[in-house]
Amino acid sequence: MLKKVELLNISKTYDRKQDVISSISVTIEPGEFFVLVGPSGCGKSTILRMIAGLEDITDGVIKIGEKEINDLPPSKRDLSMVFQNYALYPHLSVEENIIFGLHVKKISKSERKKRCSEAADMLGLGSYLQRKPRELSGGQRQRVALARAIVNQSPICLMDEPLSNLDAKLRAHMRSEIRQIQRHLGITMIYVTHDQVEAMTMGDRMMILHNGEIQQIGKPIDIYNRPANPFVATFIGSPPMNLVSCTNNWKTGEININNHLRFFIKPEDQPAVRNRQLTVGIRPEHILHSSNRLTNTIKMQVQVINVEVLGTETIFAFHLGGKEWLAKWNGQWRLSVNDIVPIEIDYNSICLFDKKTGGLIKAPAKIERHIIEQEVMI
Amino acid sequence: MNIRNKLLLYLLLFFSAFLLFFPILYAFMISFMSSDEILHGKFFPAAFHLENYLKVFDRLPLLKYLLNSFIVSTSVMIGQLIVCSMAAYAFVFIQFKGRNFIFFLFISTMMIPWEATMIPNFITILKLDWFNTYQGLTFPFFAAAFGTFLLRQNFLTIPKELHEASQIAGLNTVQFFIKVVLPVSKTSLVTLGVYSFLSTWNQYLWPLLVTTNDSVRTVQIGLKQLQTQETATDWGVVMAGVIVVIIPTLLLLFLGQKQLQKGLTQGALK
Numbered sequence: 001m002l003k004k005v006e007l008l009n010i011s012k013t014y015d016r017k018q019d020v021i022s023s024i025s026v027t028i029e030p031g032e033f034f035v036l037v038g039p040s041g042c043g044k045s046t047i048l049r050m051i052a053g054l055e056d057i058t059d060g061v062i063k064i065g066e067k068e069i070n071d072l073p074p075s076k077r078d079l080s081m082v083f084q085n086y087a088l089y090p091h092l093s094v095e096e097n098i099i100f101g102l103h104v105k106k107i108s109k110s111e112r113k114k115r116c117s118e119a120a121d122m123l124g125l126g127s128y129l130q131r132k133p134r135e136l137s138g139g140q141r142q143r144v145a146l147a148r149a150i151v152n153q154s155p156i157c158l159m160d161e162p163l164s165n166l167d168a169k170l171r172a173h174m175r176s177e178i179r180q181i182q183r184h185l186g187i188t189m190i191y192v193t194h195d196q197v198e199a200m201t202m203g204d205r206m207m208i209l210h211n212g213e214i215q216q217i218g219k220p221i222d223i224y225n226r227p228a229n230p231f232v233a234t235f236i237g238s239p240p241m242n243l244v245s246c247t248n249n250w251k252t253g254e255i256n257i258n259n260h261l262r263f264f265i266k267p268e269d270q271p272a273v274r275n276r277q278l279t280v281g282i283r284p285e286h287i288l289h290s291s292n293r294l295t296n297t298i299k300m301q302v303q304v305i306n307v308e309v310l311g312t313e314t315i316f317a318f319h320l321g322g323k324e325w326l327a328k329w330n331g332q333w334r335l336s337v338n339d340i341v342p343i344e345i346d347y348n349s350i351c352l353f354d355k356k357t358g359g360l361i362k363a364p365a366k367i368e369r370h371i372i373e374q375e376v377m378i
Numbered sequence: 379m380n381i382r383n384k385l386l387l388y389l390l391l392f393f394s395a396f397l398l399f400f401p402i403l404y405a406f407m408i409s410f411m412s413s414d415e416i417l418h419g420k421f422f423p424a425a426f427h428l429e430n431y432l433k434v435f436d437r438l439p440l441l442k443y444l445l446n447s448f449i450v451s452t453s454v455m456i457g458q459l460i461v462c463s464m465a466a467y468a469f470v471f472i473q474f475k476g477r478n479f480i481f482f483l484f485i486s487t488m489m490i491p492w493e494a495t496m497i498p499n500f501i502t503i504l505k506l507d508w509f510n511t512y513q514g515l516t517f518p519f520f521a522a523a524f525g526t527f528l529l530r531q532n533f534l535t536i537p538k539e540l541h542e543a544s545q546i547a548g549l550n551t552v553q554f555f556i557k558v559v560l561p562v563s564k565t566s567l568v569t570l571g572v573y574s575f576l577s578t579w580n581q582y583l584w585p586l587l588v589t590t591n592d593s594v595r596t597v598q599i600g601l602k603q604l605q606t607q608e609t610a611t612d613w614g615v616v617m618a619g620v621i622v623v624i625i626p627t628l629l630l631l632f633l634g635q636k637q638l639q640k641g642l643t644q645g646a647l648k
């Protein structure tokens with residue numbers, strides 16, 4: 001039985017003065033993989049703990065299904081949770097750890113055994129069942145914690161940064177494993193992370209939080225393509241979007257970035273920018289090597305101040321308009337520091353934000369992606 | 379470390395151990411000596427005969443005393459473990475107003491010497507008419523600030539996620555206490571158990587105050603009785619008694635040594 005999770009105007013304050021969470025409203029659909037993402041201290045874990053019932057709700061209503069659960073104890077909410085440090089019971093074996101909660105729920109011994117072996121098979125824990133948690137590696141402990149959440153067969157599973165203690169390789173592996181398990185079981189997953197890669201790759205939808213406020217909710221790719229404000233633009237995507245404030249002569253439609261870079265706003269965008277101060281944003285991968293292939297681009301020469309060659313791509317930094325910018329080119333480029341590189345930027349790939357309110361005025365038009373999408377369609 | 383240093387170190391260790399252990403060793407030797415030999419100030423007895431041991435069991439109901447001591451020490455140990463662990467649980471896992479204040483008030487009783495509270499305790503036992511009873515010997519020691527403190531410090535190291543995980547699993551307070559907190563803190567519980575057993579075993583003043591006959595009297599008082607029974611104390615017999623009395627202590631120490639070390643040093647290094 002799948003249930004949706006509904007948060008209505010949730011607020012949380014510890015000292016009755018300052019909100020750590022301020023009026024969060026979101027509906028998490030049944031069977032959805034929903035990611036809460038944001039920098040540390042943004043309140044994402046607090047929201048998760050409020051859903052779990054480990055934290056009081058100062059204001060607002062949380063509903064699971066159609067039922068208000070504000071005052072229910074955690075055990076009555078019919079959910080499971082995976083903790084960042086796994087919270088395995090050190091004195092119990094793996095098997096006892098996995099079926100620990102089933103005891104209390106008065107599930108028969110044979111059923112417990114069956115569920116345990118199912119979960120252990122699914123996660124490849126079969127040969128470790130008699131070991132104690134301290135005899136396991138980090139990855140294995142993580143699996144035990146997952147197994148413990150699975151055997152409950154709760155319709156909702158909460159995860160609080162479950163992968164942050166693993167090394168990069170294992171993390172990538174567990175990402176896809178958790179996603180597959182969630183699809184396989186069809187449970188509703190609410191997943192907290194500070195890692196934008198996890199959020200992008202795992203979530204059906206994600207919610208970006210900053211200082212206890214919602215920045216944006218949506219599908220990862222939509223958020224990447226249309227970031228609602230400069231914070232989202234820099235938080236999602238690696239390296240982050242380059243942002244620079246500019247002067248805007250809205251009579252002529254000319255944008256001027258510290259006299260280094262000028263371009264004209266297209267007539268169709270001009271009404272939107274009228275009387276506004278602007279912040280210009282450009283994703284590193286949209287800064288292209290100047291090749292004269294494209295017309296109607298902004299061309300310039302920049303001096304390289306740092307280079308990182310990653311094998312499949314090359315990231316280099318340069319100064320522009322008093323800020324350090326990053327550009328990402330596919331493939332390996334033999335650049336060295338102080339080289340002068342010709343670059344070009346397509347007007348269509350530029351993002352414009354209102355400098356005062358931070359609101360998005362113009363998102364990059366999807367030039368490249370259109371082609372790929374069409375190919376896929378055929 | 380080269381051999382020379384090692385040798386030096388072991389010599390030093392051996393010497394310190396000998397110094398520390400000398401009184402017991404000497405008592406052990408005396409317990410085999412006759413009065414004559416003792417007066418001559420010899421260290422080694424001429425022959426190891428068990429006469430003194432037979433005498434001590436003859437002169438005193440030593441077995442009865444040993445049993446009494448065992449009952450009293452075990453009861454205090456169990457009582458202290460129950461009371462202290464429950465108090466520590468409350469101080470760590472249950473949120474209530476003034477928790478820290480009450481805890482420090484509780485802990486501050488550690489600064490009051492036991493002797494100072496002896497008179498109120500004595501009057502309480504007197505009013506309850508608990509003279510010459512096991513409860514009179516044990517009840518005043520159930521609530522121990524030291525034990526609560528030790529266990530609280532240990533419980534504090536239990537990650538709060540374990541508590542939360544069991545809340546989500548649906549365990550109530552009692553289940554969490556018994557199924558998670560106690561097994562996880564086994565080392566500290568053993569430490570406290572051994573400590574309270576030994577300190578009760580070695581108690582002298584309180585048992586002396588609240589016992590007037592042999593019915594519940596403990597061994598330490600028995601030893602004192604040996605000493606003053608006659609005008610000239612037969613030290614060989616007294617020492618035989620002493621050796622009999624410290625055997626359980628030593629046994630407990632050897633058995634619990636590993637746990638004890640773990641318990642006393644844990645939290646020191648993290």
